[in-house]
Amino acid sequence: MRILKMQSKFLDVFLESLEKFGALYGPVRRNGILTFDRVEKTSELEISDDHPMIPLKKLFHPKRFTMLHFNEKGFYPDYSMIEKRIIIGVHPCEIHGLLRLDEIFLKEPADPYYAGLRENSLIIGFSCMPTESSICKSAGTDIVEEGFDLFFVNLKEFYLVWVGSSRGHDMIYEREEFFEEDVSHDDIQKYIEWRNKRNKVFKTHIDFKSMPDIMELSHDSEVWDYFADKCLSCGQCSMVCPTCNCYNVTDVFDVTNETTGRRERVWDSCMFVDYSLVSGDHNFRAKRADRLKLWYTHKLKSFGSEYGSPGCIGCGRCVETCPVDINVLTVSQALTNREVPQK
Ligand code: SF4
Ligand code: SF4
Numbered sequence: 001m002r003i004l005k006m007q008s009k010f011l012d013v014f015l016e017s018l019e020k021f022g023a024l025y026g027p028v029r030r031n032g033i034l035t036f037d038r039v040e041k042t043s044e045l046e047i048s049d050d051h052p053m054i055p056l057k058k059l060f061h062p063k064r065f066t067m068l069h070f071n072e073k074g075f076y077p078d079y080s081m082i083e084k085r086i087i088i089g090v091h092p093c094e095i096h097g098l099l100r101l102d103e104i105f106l107k108e109p110a111d112p113y114y115a116g117l118r119e120n121s122l123i124i125g126f127s128c129m130p131t132e133s134s135i136c137k138s139a140g141t142d143i144v145e146e147g148f149d150l151f152f153v154n155l156k157e158f159y160l161v162w163v164g165s166s167r168g169h170d171m172i173y174e175r176e177e178f179f180e181e182d183v184s185h186d187d188i189q190k191y192i193e194w195r196n197k198r199n200k201v202f203k204t205h206i207d208f209k210s211m212p213d214i215m216e217l218s219h220d221s222e223v224w225d226y227f228a229d230k231c232l233s234c235g236q237c238s239m240v241c242p243t244c245n246c247y248n249v250t251d252v253f254d255v256t257n258e259t260t261g262r263r264e265r266v267w268d269s270c271m272f273v274d275y276s277l278v279s280g281d282h283n284f285r286a287k288r289a290d291r292l293k294l295w296y297t298h299k300l301k302s303f304g305s306e307y308g309s310p311g312c313i314g315c316g317r318c319v320e321t322c323p324v325d326i327n328v329l330t331v332s333q334a335l336t337n338r339e340v341p342q343k
Contacts, residue, residue, distance in 0.1 A: 001145075001162055001163065001164065002162075002163040002169075003160055003161065003162055003163070003183055004160075004161045004163065004172065004179040004180060004181060004183070005158055005159070005160060005161070005179070005180040005182070005183050005187060006152075006158060006159045006161055006178050006179050006180070007157065007158050007159075007178070008154075008156070008157055008158055008159060010175070010178040011152075011159070012042055012043070013175070013178075014174075014175050014178055015042040015045075015088060015124075016041075016042050017174045017175050018086055018171055018174060020174075021084065021086050021122055021167075021170075021171060022083065022084030022085045022086050022120070022121075022122065023038055023083055023084065023085050023086070024038065024039050024040075024042065024045075024085075024086055024088065025037065025038050025039065025059060025085050025086065025087045025088070026039060026045045026047065026087060026088035026089040026090075027045065027046050027047060027048070027050075027051075027052050027089045028044050028045060028046055029046055033052075033053070034046060034050055034051075034052045034053070035052045035053075035054060036052050036054070036055075036056055036058060036059055036087070042088075045088060045089060046089075047088070047089035047126050048128075049128045049129045049130075049131060050131065051091060051094065051128075051131075051315060051317070053240055053317060053320070053321065054239065054240060055094060055097060055240065055241070055242035055315065055317065056087070056090060056094045056097065056098060056242065057097065057098075057101060057242050057243075057244075057245070059085075059087060059117065059121070060098065060101060060105075060114055060117045060118060060121070061101060061105070061114060061245055061247070061267075062081065062265075063266070063267050064264060064265070064266045064267070065078075065081055065113070065264070065265055066078045066262045066263070066264055066265075067113065067249070067262075067263045067264065067265050068262065068263045069260075069261070069262050069263075070251075070260065070261060070262070070263065071257075071259055071260040072259040072260075075263075077112070078262075079112070079113070079116055081113075081117070082113075082116040082117055082120055083120060084120050084121075085120060085121045085122070086121070086122045086124060086171075087121055087122070087123055087124065088124045088126075089124070089126050090123055090124065090125045090126065090148070091125070091126065091127075091128045092125065092127070092128070092136065092141060092142055092143055092144040093134075093136040093139070093141040093142070093242075093313045093314055093315045094242060094313075094315070095123065095125055095144045095147040095148055096136075096139075096141035096144060096147070096309075096313045097242030097243055097313045097315070098118075098123070098147055098242075099146070099147045100242070100243045100303075100307070100309065100311065100313065101114070101242075101243065101245060102118070103307045104245055105118075105245070106118070113265075122149045122167055122168075122171070123147065123148045123149050123150075124148070124149060124150045124151070124152070124171075125144060125147075125148040125150070125151035125152065126151070126152050126154065127151075127152065127153040127154050129198055129201055130142070130198065130201045130202050130203075131316060132203060132204075132316075133204065133316030133317075133319035133320050133329075134202060134204070134314065134315070134316050135204050135205070135206055135312070135314035135315075135316055135319075135328065135329065136313065136314035136315065136316075137199065137202045137205070137314070138202075138204075138205045138206045138207070138208055138314055139206070139208060139310060139312055139313055139314030140208075140309075141313045141314050142198075142202075142314075146164065147164070148162070148164045148165075148168070149163075149164055149165045149167045149168035149171065150162065150163060150164065150168045150171060150172070151164060153191065153194070155187075155190050155191060155194055158187070160183065160187065160191055161179065204316075204319075204329055206312075206314075206328065206329065206332045207332075207336070208300070208304075208310050208312070210336070211300040211301065211310070211332060211335075212300065212301040212304060212305070214300075214332075214335050214336055215296070215297050215300050215301040215335070216301065218335045219293070221335060221338075223331070223334045223335055223338075224289040224290075224292055224293050225289050226334070227289070227292050227326050227330075227331065227334075228287065228288035228289035228292055230324040230325075230326060231271070231288045231291075231292060231324065231326055232323065232324060233271055233272060233273055233288060233291070234271070234323070235269035235271045235272050236321050236322060236323070237269075237271065237295070237318045237321060237322055237326070237327070238267075238268075238269035238270070238271055238295070239267065239269065240317040240318065240320075240321045241299075241312075241315075241317060241318060242313055242315055242317075243299070243303070243311045243312070243313060244269070246267070246268045246269060246270055246275070247265050247266060247267055247268050248265070248266050248267075248268040249263060249264070249265050249266075250263070250264050250266065251263050251264075252264055270285070270291055270294055270295055270298075271291050271292075271295060273286065273291075275291070276291075292326070292331075296328070296331050296332075298311055299311040299312045299328065300312065300328075300332065312328050314328075
């Protein structure tokens with residue numbers, strides 16, 4: 001992979017030169033909250049170590065959108081949300097989250113909405129330092145080798161820039177004069193020092209390799225009842241998790257005409273009590289303990305059996321979000337130690 005060097009002072013001008021590749025998106029503050037959104041100017045971007053609480057999945061698997069319109073003659077897919085975009089400031093674990101979603105949505109038959117959004121999006125990744133709750137080192141998602149067009153590692157006075165695709169090269173050619181081919185021994189040393197310093201900052205760890213066996217052995221563990229007593233079934237953990245991808249589909253009829261309307265797709269969560277409700281009023285997971293077990297079994301065992309990597313990319317959002325401290329850390333620790341957390 002080609003690695004170039006760019007002085008930090010050129011970053012803003014370089015990013016501004018990319019507008020012709022599509023609408024700009026990235027982390028931006030809206031009403032005081034960091035979120036991935038469209039920006040008019042690159043000066044609005046807030047690229048930092050913090051992550052938006054709602055992950056990048058919202059730009060590829062939107063919270064709510066119209067899939068199609070229908071009338072008495074048939075139906076017409078609505079792809080109007082698909083546009084050419086550049087998404088800037090994407091952290092490594094978030095890129096891994098997208099690669100996990102690719103496994104689900106691009107598997108044949110591919111989801112045309114996700115595929116269209118993915119195909120029309122350029123990804124510019126940025127390095128970050130771990131936060132208190134980052135588990136990405138354990139998940140192997142603290143570095144990234146694919147899934148981006150450009151990736152910037154911030155070494156203060158300069159960036160090392162990984163070029164990950166031919167579209168990445170096209171962006172570089174826009175301001176070729178900013179990029180140096182010669183990456184010196186000293187530059188590489190600085191990169192290694194940065195990696196070592198970063199590795200020492202991680203405070204939390206999960207042994208993801210042993211989790212599938214532990215999950216298998218924990219089917220009847222009292223740990224599930226302990227967490228079920230606390231869980232509020234609010235579904236926040238699913239909303240913030242970059243790999244959660246469940247949705248519901250609803251037909252909305254026009255008020256003036258009973259044969260026309262639209263089909264909407266909306267995020268859903270297996271933590272909600274009505275998620276497994278089927279006709280006849282049967283509910284396969286009416287108990288909170290069963291829903292928690294499903295969520296964590298999927299993240300820590302079955303996703304890995306099917307796709308080769310865990311369904312957790314270690315972003316730490318469930319750690320920061322759950323109001324009653326149920327998260328991938330507390331659950332995996334309780335299952336591993338065979339004891340519930342002390343109050
Ligand atoms: S585990 Fe926490 S965030 Fe998830 S549904 Fe239960 S209370 Fe809400
Ligand atoms: S389970 Fe928690 S830490 Fe893992 S990817 Fe989901 S939100 Fe992030």
